Amino acid sequence: MYDFQTVHTRRNTDSIKWDWLNEVYSVKHGEEILPMWVADMDFALPAFIEDALVERIRGGVFGYSFPGDTASQSVIDWVAKRHGTTIEKDWLLYESGVIPSMSLAIETFTEPGDRVLVHGPVYPPFRNTPANLKREVVTFSLTEFSGEYSIDFDKFEAALADSISAFIFCNPHNPGGKVWSREDVKRIADLCAKHNVLLISDEIHADLVFAPHKHTTALSVAESTDHIITCMAPTKTFNLAGLQAAYMIVTDATKRAKLKESAMNAAHMGMTVLGTTAMRAAYEHGEAWVDELLGQLQHNMNYVADRLHEEVPGVLVPMPEATYLLWIDYRKLGITEKDMMHALLHEGKLALEPGTKYGPEGDGFLRMNVACPFETVKDGVERFITAVNTVK
Numbered sequence: 001m002y003d004f005q006t007v008h009t010r011r012n013t014d015s016i017k018w019d020w021l022n023e024v025y026s027v028k029h030g031e032e033i034l035p036m037w038v039a040d041m042d043f044a045l046p047a048f049i050e051d052a053l054v055e056r057i058r059g060g061v062f063g064y065s066f067p068g069d070t071a072s073q074s075v076i077d078w079v080a081k082r083h084g085t086t087i088e089k090d091w092l093l094y095e096s097g098v099i100p101s102m103s104l105a106i107e108t109f110t111e112p113g114d115r116v117l118v119h120g121p122v123y124p125p126f127r128n129t130p131a132n133l134k135r136e137v138v139t140f141s142l143t144e145f146s147g148e149y150s151i152d153f154d155k156f157e158a159a160l161a162d163s164i165s166a167f168i169f170c171n172p173h174n175p176g177g178k179v180w181s182r183e184d185v186k187r188i189a190d191l192c193a194k195h196n197v198l199l200i201s202d203e204i205h206a207d208l209v210f211a212p213h214k215h216t217t218a219l220s221v222a223e224s225t226d227h228i229i230t231c232m233a234p235t236k237t238f239n240l241a242g243l244q245a246a247y248m249i250v251t252d253a254t255k256r257a258k259l260k261e262s263a264m265n266a267a268h269m270g271m272t273v274l275g276t277t278a279m280r281a282a283y284e285h286g287e288a289w290v291d292e293l294l295g296q297l298q299h300n301m302n303y304v305a306d307r308l309h310e311e312v313p314g315v316l317v318p319m320p321e322a323t324y325l326l327w328i329d330y331r332k333l334g335i336t337e338k339d340m341m342h343a344l345l346h347e348g349k350l351a352l353e354p355g356t357k358y359g360p361e362g363d364g365f366l367r368m369n370v371a372c373p374f375e376t377v378k379d380g381v382e383r384f385i386t387a388v389n390t391v392k
C-alpha cells in the first residue's frame with residue numbers, strides 16, 4: 001500500500017548520511033560511496049505526514065509555538081495503542097531530540113564528577129554526552145553470544161552499587177537490535193530504584209520491533225516510577241530526524257519542575273511547529289504505515305543475511321529483534337577493523353559504521369542500516385561482498 005521502493009536522490013540535499021562522507025570517513029571519493037551508516041531512512045514521508053506539513057505551511061504564520069493539547073493527545077494515544085502504557089498529559093516534556101533530553105536530564109540530576117553508568121556496546125552519545133558534561137562514564141559490558149546480547153544482573157547490580165548516579169538504558173538496544181524482555185526491564189528499573197539511581201530510559205526504537213517480540217516500557221513494569229525519565233520520539237519511526245521532535249515522559253512532578261527550569265536556563269525551545277505537525281499526523285494516522293515498514297525491513301534484513309551467508313560464510317548476520325540496523329559479526333574472518341574499513345570504503349565503496357564506535361565490545365562488528373529501498377540494499381550487499389573478497 002505504501003511506497004518503500006522508490007529510490008530518492010539524497011545526495012546534495014544537506015543530508016548528513018549522504019553528504020558528509022568525505023569528512024566523516026576521511027576520503028575524497030564520497031560521491032562514489034553508498035552510505036548505510038547514519039540511522040535515518042531513505043524513504044520519503046508518507047502522504048498523510050506530507051499533507052499535514054503542506055497544509056500547515058501554506059499561508060501559515062510561523063511565530064513562537066508550542067505542542068498543544070492535540071499533539072499531546074496524539075502521543076498519549078500512540079503510547080497506549082502501541083505500547084500498552086497509560087501516560088498523562090502533564091508528564092510530557094518536549095525537546096528537540098532524545099540526546100538533548102538525555103543531556104538535560106544528566107545536567108539537571110547529576111553533578112560534574114558524578115558516575116554515570118552505560119552498557120557496552122552502545123550508541124556513542126550514551127558515552128559522549130555525560131563525558132562532555134564532565135561526568136565519569138562507567139561501562140558494564142553486555143554479555144554476548146553469537147551476536148545476541150544479555151545482561152549479567154550480578155555484574156549490573158555490582159556496577160550500580162558502586163556510587164552510580166544515573167544509568168542510561170538503551171531499550172530496544174542499538175546496535176544489537178535486542179528487545180529487552182519484560183523481566184529484564186522490570187529488574188533494571190527496580191534495581192535502579194533500590195540503589196537510588198536515576199534511570200534514563202532511551203526508548204526511541206520502541207516502535208521498530210518485529211513480532212513476536214514486544215517492547216516493554218520501563219514505566220509499565222517498574223515498582224515505582226519516580227526515578228525514571230523515559231525518552232521517546234517519532235523521528236526514528238517516521239524518518240523525521242531533520243524536523244527534530246522528541247519528548248520525555250516524567251511521572252514525578254518535582255523532577256518535571258527541575259527539568260523545566262533547566263530547559264529554561266539553557267534556553268531550550270522544545271519542538272518546532274513543523275516537528276509538532278509531523279508528529280501529530282504520524283501518531284494519528286501512522287499505524288498501518290509502521291506495520292508495513294516493519295515487513296519491508298524484515299525482508300531487507302533476511303535478504304542481507306541470506307546473501308552474505310551464501311557468499312561470505314565467515315560473516316554472521318544475527319537477525320535483530322528491533323531497529324533497522326544489522327550488527328554484522330566478522331570476527332571469524334580475522335581481519336582488523338582498519339583493514340575492513342579500508343576495503344569497504346576503497347574497494348566496495350560502501351560506508352558502514354565500524355563496531356568500535358560503539359565501544360571496545362564492538363570490535364569485529366559493523367553496523368549496516370537497511371532502511372532503504374530493496375534496490376539499494378542489493379547494491380549495498382554486492383559492495384560488501386566485493387570489499388570482503390579483497391581482504392579475506
Ligand SMILES: Cc1ncc(COP(=O)(O)O)c(C=O)c1O
Nearest residue numbers: 039097098099100123174204246
Ligand atoms: C538509541 C538512540 N537514541 C537517540 C538517538 C538520536 O535521537 P535524537 O536524534 O532524537 O537526538 C538515536 C539515533 O540513532 C538512537 O539510536
